[in-house]
Amino acid sequence: MANIKDIAEKAGVSVTTVSRVINNHPYVSEDKRNRVLKAMEALEYTRNIHAVHLSKGCSNMIGIVLPTVNLPYFAELIAGIADAAAESGIHLSLFQTNYDVQKEIFALSQLKQRQVDGLIFCSKAIADEKLMEWEGPILLCQNSDISRFPTISIPHQEAFRYGLDYLIAKGHKKIAICLARKKGMNSHFRIKAYKEALEEIGEVFREGWVMEKAITINDGKALFHKWKKWEEKPTAIFVANDQVSAGLLLEARAHKVKVPKELAILSVDNHEISQALGITTIDIQTKEMGKQAFAMLKKRIQGQSNERKVLDYRLIERSTV
Amino acid sequence: MANIKDIAEKAGVSVTTVSRVINNHPYVSEDKRNRVLKAMEALEYTRNIHAVHLSKGCSNMIGIVLPTVNLPYFAELIAGIADAAAESGIHLSLFQTNYDVQKEIFALSQLKQRQVDGLIFCSKAIADEKLMEWEGPILLCQNSDISRFPTISIPHQEAFRYGLDYLIAKGHKKIAICLARKKGMNSHFRIKAYKEALEEIGEVFREGWVMEKAITINDGKALFHKWKKWEEKPTAIFVANDQVSAGLLLEARAHKVKVPKELAILSVDNHEISQALGITTIDIQTKEMGKQAFAMLKKRIQGQSNERKVLDYRLIERSTV
DNA sequence: CTGAAAGCGCTTACAG
DNA sequence: CTGAAAGCGCTTACAG
Numbered sequence: 296m297a298n299i300k301d302i303a304e305k306a307g308v309s310v311t312t313v314s315r316v317i318n319n320h321p322y323v324s325e326d327k328r329n330r331v332l333k334a335m336e337a338l339e340y341t342r343n344i345h346a347v348h349l350s351k352g353c354s355n356m357i358g359i360v361l362p363t364v365n366l367p368y369f370a371e372l373i374a375g376i377a378d379a380a381a382e383s384g385i386h387l388s389l390f391q392t393n394y395d396v397q398k399e400i401f402a403l404s405q406l407k408q409r410q411v412d413g414l415i416f417c418s419k420a421i422a423d424e425k426l427m428e429w430e431g432p433i434l435l436c437q438n439s440d441i442s443r444f445p446t447i448s449i450p451h452q453e454a455f456r457y458g459l460d461y462l463i464a465k466g467h468k469k470i471a472i473c474l475a476r477k478k479g480m481n482s483h484f485r486i487k488a489y490k491e492a493l494e495e496i497g498e499v500f501r502e503g504w505v506m507e508k509a510i511t512i513n514d515g516k517a518l519f520h521k522w523k524k525w526e527e528k529p530t531a532i533f534v535a536n537d538q539v540s541a542g543l544l545l546e547a548r549a550h551k552v553k554v555p556k557e558l559a560i561l562s563v564d565n566h567e568i569s570q571a572l573g574i575t576t577i578d579i580q581t582k583e584m585g586k587q588a589f590a591m592l593k594k595r596i597q598g599q600s601n602e603r604k605v606l607d608y609r610l611i612e613r614s615t616v
Numbered sequence: 617m618a619n620i621k622d623i624a625e626k627a628g629v630s631v632t633t634v635s636r637v638i639n640n641h642p643y644v645s646e647d648k649r650n651r652v653l654k655a656m657e658a659l660e661y662t663r664n665i666h667a668v669h670l671s672k673g674c675s676n677m678i679g680i681v682l683p684t685v686n687l688p689y690f691a692e693l694i695a696g697i698a699d700a701a702a703e704s705g706i707h708l709s710l711f712q713t714n715y716d717v718q719k720e721i722f723a724l725s726q727l728k729q730r731q732v733d734g735l736i737f738c739s740k741a742i743a744d745e746k747l748m749e750w751e752g753p754i755l756l757c758q759n760s761d762i763s764r765f766p767t768i769s770i771p772h773q774e775a776f777r778y779g780l781d782y783l784i785a786k787g788h789k790k791i792a793i794c795l796a797r798k799k800g801m802n803s804h805f806r807i808k809a810y811k812e813a814l815e816e817i818g819e820v821f822r823e824g825w826v827m828e829k830a831i832t833i834n835d836g837k838a839l840f841h842k843w844k845k846w847e848e849k850p851t852a853i854f855v856a857n858d859q860v861s862a863g864l865l866l867e868a869r870a871h872k873v874k875v876p877k878e879l880a881i882l883s884v885d886n887h888e889i890s891q892a893l894g895i896t897t898i899d900i901q902t903k904e905m906g907k908q909a910f911a912m913l914k915k916r917i918q919g920q921s922n923e924r925k926v927l928d929y930r931l932i933e934r935s936t937v
Numbered sequence: 938c939t940g941a942a943a944g945c946g947c948t949t950a951c952a953g
Numbered sequence: 954c955t956g957a958a959a960g961c962g963c964t965t966a967c968a969g
Contacts, residue, residue, distance in 0.1 A: 309678060312955065314948060322954050348666040349664070349962065354666065365695040376687055378712070386726075408663055560686075572866065613951070618963055630939065632964085636938095667963035951959100
């Protein structure tokens with residue numbers, strides 16, 4: 296494999312000049328530029344990117360940390376990040392963690408070793424205090440108490456409250472909620488909103504009506520059967536993700552339970568499946584979040600100070616409430 | 617940032633020894649090992665991975681080339697690759713191409729520059745002949761005439777034929793098919809199987825009954841309306857992907873068309889949504905394919921010769937045929 | 938078990 | 954516009 300020195304020799308110039316040509320620097324005479332170009336062609340030169348990285352001290356790559364890509368929410372987030380990254384010519388490295396703290400720490404160690412220039416945490420299991428021990432450009436796709444990191448997020452408390460008020464306005468008082476997992480900032484804020492809303496309408500808070508570990512269509516089906524068995528039934532369930540809502544709705548239909556008459560379903564995401572099934576949901580612009588997350592991390596890598604962005608949401612009325 | 621030289625000085629040993637300690641080589645005395653370890657701790661040493669890559673000539677990372685991550689088929693494939701890669705401690709780089717040949721070429725150029733040690737093409741737009749101009753470890757998740765590359769694939773012709781025979785056995789003769797895109801090896805073989813099956817039962821081949829550009833749930837909905845408008849209607853549609861089948865089925869139900877009585881639907885994938893909707897489909901082990909693809913590429917990178925694997929498939933009878 | 942030294946291949950401040 | 958030289962930080966064959 297020819298290297299920059301071979302090219303220099305062949306073209307009769309210095310390696311500096313070759314480097315200038317490769318990087319499109321000005322101040323190279325046409326004559327030398329052409330000779331270099333010709334030599335590169337003749338020797339089938341390909342730049343060794345590792346040497347560039349070592350020399351420049353950066354990798355032109357950022358890491359995406361997420362539990363699994365195999366879930367529409369995260370897939371959409373990645374797609375948004377990928378689009379923006381491609382425009383900037385930045386590479387993407389994937390860290391699938393399955394909410395395993397050790398794997399998140401692995402990703403952080405990769406940042407430290409410069410494998411990547413920055414990290415986007417799409418969702419995390421690691422505690423804020425632990426995360427704070429790490430340095431480098433890290434962006435969180437969720438609200439956080441750590442002001443050291445830029446964040447982009449949905450105002451989950453507000454949005455959830457908005458959804459709850461919508462259900463209440465539609466006459467519901469017995470409302471259950473279903474989250475992906477109780478841990479995590481997003482759920483924290485959602486539960487808070489839930490409690491507040493219940494208090495205002497004089498309903499008691501039932502621990503059992505806060506369900507979790509629901510992510511897939513099958514989880515939604517299971518949710519239906521849980522609901523079916525309850526003595527006292529909520530008239531509405533506010534579900535934090537479209538996949539689960541879809542499973543819930545499909546299973547309800549299969550068992551001739553009328554939606555929304557016997558059971559109302561309000562969802563979050565507005566991904567394709569909710570549209571296909573006519574599920575009333577709250578659009579949270581997942582892809583847009585990915586795009587902006589990338590832009591913010593990029594700025595952070597370039598040394599700008601932390602931003603905190605909050606995205607908008609909106610209710611999409613369809614037929615399940 | 618402390619480097620290996622700083623550690624060597626502080627510990628009073630050579631850089632060679634430090635390197636040995638870092639890489640867990642044998643033949644280092646306990647005493648020196650401890651001194652090095654202590655020095656590393658004291659100076660908060662982090663290895664610069666770029667130097668390692670430059671020195672070793674590899675990146676410990678492979679690239680995944682696919683049109684979009686935001687589609688269950690590809691997301692599942694990635695998940696499989698990611699699981700296997702994590703076990704081997706290999707990083708994953710994502711190249712989202714949107715079937716843009718230029719972006720595929722970009723990925724290939726990254727392989728050449730050693731940004732990645734190998735490439736998995738989950739699906740491609742670039743022509744075989746063009747691809748052949750590139751060197752390095754490249755694995756294709758599809759059948760190919762190029763014997764220079766290892767491949768892993770489903771026997772699409774056979775599997776499609778199997779599905780068609782199943783439809784025929786169920787009494788269908790007017791069968792349409794719907795593919796993701798007509799270009800590409802997979803479709804090539806499927807259309808071939810389709811023509812053969814039609815010929816055997818004495819049906820004519822209708823160009824218009826081979827539909828394409830169908831990937832999403834919405835595409836499936838559109839497909840229904842196409843079907844609805846046809847004068848002469850097929851009694852069954854064989855759809856190459858679960859998302860499209862789901863859209864087709866949902867829209868059929870919404871318009872009170874009885875499935876399978878008025879319209880039978882046979883699908884391919886066996887992803888969660890087909891299970892949720894009770895769609896009869898052909899399981900093609902997407903995730904397993906990802907796992908094995910990684911293992912094969914890894915072997916190829918290590919210098920072993922090309923393998924060609926063919927995965928099994930099986931029909932999952934549910935309620936749409 | 939240990940180390941001096943060559944090698945991986947590029948970038949860039951500096952001097953001209 | 955141009956080049957010599959230092960620097961990025963590691964690995965590894967070789968000699969001992």
